[in-house]
Amino acid sequence: MRRVFVWLHRYVGLALATFLFIEGVTGALIAFRADLQGVFDPRLVAAKPAPDARRLDLATLAKRAEALEPKEHAAYFAENSEDRATIRMYGRRNPETGARYPDEPFFVFLNPYTGERLAAAEPTTATARFLAAVMPFVLALHVNLAIGETGLWILFVVALCWTIDCFVGFYLTLPVTLEKFWERWKPAWLVKWRGSFYRINFDLHRAGGLWLWLMLLVFAWSSVQLTDRLDVYDWIMSRVLPYRGGSEDSALFPQRESSAPFTLDWKEAQAAGERLMDEEAVRQGFKVVRPHSLNRFEESRLYNYTVVTDRPFPQDQMATVFFDADTGAFHARMYASDGKIGDLLTSWLRGLHMARDPMDFAIYRLFMIVVGLGVATLSVTGVYIWWKKRSARQRARDSSTELRSARDALAIPGERS
Template identity: 55%
Template sequence: MRRLFVWIHRYVGLAMALFLIIEGVTGSLLAFRGDLSALLDPSLVAAKPSPDARRLELAELAERSEALMPHATAAYFFRLRDDQAIVRMAPRTDPATGKPYPEDAGVIVLDPWTGRELGRSPYSGYTQGFVANIMPFVNDLHTSLAMGQTGLWILAILAILWTIDCFAGFYLTLPVTLEKFWARWKPAWLVKWRGGFYRVNFDLHRASGLWLWAMLFIFAWSSVCLVDSFGVFEKVMAALFDVRPIEEQVAGFASPRKDEGPMKLDWRAAQARGRELAAEQAKAGGFRLLEPKGLTSLRYARTYNYIVETDRPFPADKELTVFFDGDDGSFLAAMGTSTGHSGETLTAWLRALHMARDPVDYLPYRIFVCVLGLIVVMLSVTGVYVWWKKRKARRLRGRRGDTRAAPATREAIS
């Protein structure tokens, strides 16, 4: 059994090393994505014109973006900072051809107080200028290896392997025998700083993995949740916890419908209807509505959703999302409510911890996530170094005719 786990940890670790280095570095940067984006490209950040200035309504921003990009329609809002409004645009249908306009609509960034355009970029590419592209590329690299759908498949496989490897690595730190268990296991938690370079690397790899094992596992399994292309996360969670099937959650508002032209509710009517439905949900749930965060046009389903911040405590999502018909305004569904399903609560925690969202969206936790990303890089580098040194030693013993295996305890993290 131990030989099997040594093999898994050795070769799975080697296969993942480069990718985990990429994910660790980019994840550390993304912990402060909004701040770094503003620092690198300040032209995309607006200054509040006066202390009492009123932010434009979401419907006004959507109308403004469509006026600036007449061949596109506003789809949804990104929410990174309060001093910019980032609107994802989708191409309109050309009445002459019946097909979408060929332009890559992309995203447009507006001043949230005046509606002035701050910048735009095609969705399939980046803006002009190297510095302005750094954080968009970092995000692309982290979420898809900058390889589109192929990168998503690769990351899905790696996330599953990383989760498995967490258990293999932990098992290999355990003593071979139960005799004097704690005394034998204690050195695995320590770093012998006065040892040689190899010893320090070995101890750093093993001890860091133990001390941070819970968070490493959380980030590995939440990675499966975020990029799962195989349905593994949903199947495992359904087997272990009480989970409402995804089909039940999206029934009634996610199915494609026939395109019959523009929806009857325009942006202002949709915003008013969204407010009304959100207020009904708040009254029924006994919570207060705070600031509106998003208004999304799901044209393929002829549906809108309205997103508003609430004062609800976790695990209920701080943001309430109501879905309603884009033609008659009829209520379809509400998401982000506390359902009582343990699997959904756990999934909410996994997403929150991985993405530094409510209830852990605080500077100390973001710093921790940044440091954890760098530790993932260190674990990958030290793991490869330990493997290389042991491989070199095995080859040297082979040339000398010494076929004796290394002690099992020293193969623990090879």
């Protein structure tokens, strides 16, 4: 059985190595994506506001983005930080034909205090300048290998295989017997730095995998959840833990697209969202800390309004209400977690994977860099170990063939069978 697991670990690891190297390096970089993007493209960082400056409300920012891009409408807030408001734009419908203007979706970056345009960018290329395009490309490479839906499918398969291989790799580090277990297992946790180059690589692969094992499993399984195209994550979680899951959220978005404009404009939508959220706050017993986003869903004729609450992670820290874009009537509510252990675990997995609350602090982001580079190192050392062993086997076969040939050449003709 152990030989089967060795074979699985070897060839699954080889198949995943390139993808995990890419994900590890890009993941290490995007741990500080906002900071690096500001370095590469300073235009995306708003000047420090005056001490008494007040942020513009969400509706004003959305209307400002639409005024800057007359053939586009604001769809949602991709980011709403101290430095900038990032709004995703989509083509409007031509009022005469009802067809959309032929524009690709892109982002508009605004100063959240003045509404001034900082920049406009396509999702994966912030500007035509090379340095400004670095971090958007790194993010796209990490999210979908920069090839869209096909990349998501590939990374979904990679994440599933990686999750399984985490357990296979851990098993292969264990001693074959329980006798003197820790004494036999202890060397697997250590690196013999004075050994040969091969031995150092082997120890780095084995010991690195053990020391980082829990985080490797966290990133592997959370990657399944983030790339899942077949509801595999929800299916497994719902069978092992109490879990509401994301599949139940599909009812939030009924298909009722129409070419008619929304009855509620952005200001009216914000007022409706604030009213419904105040009602939710009273009903659920939380306080609104600050607005987070105001988004529109044209295909469902809905708005949603999201706020940050004072509830501790993960119970309802982010609260969202959905409401009709024509009447302002309540449609649905969605919180980060409803208290079920499976949803709690999922919230933690997402927080750990993306350095979101409660892990949104610099020390953890530095640790993410260590883990990302560790994943890349495990990929490189794994390929090197396979190559060295394959070369050794090849040399042994060649030596055996040469030995047989020499014996045949020296044999007496009459003795040959």
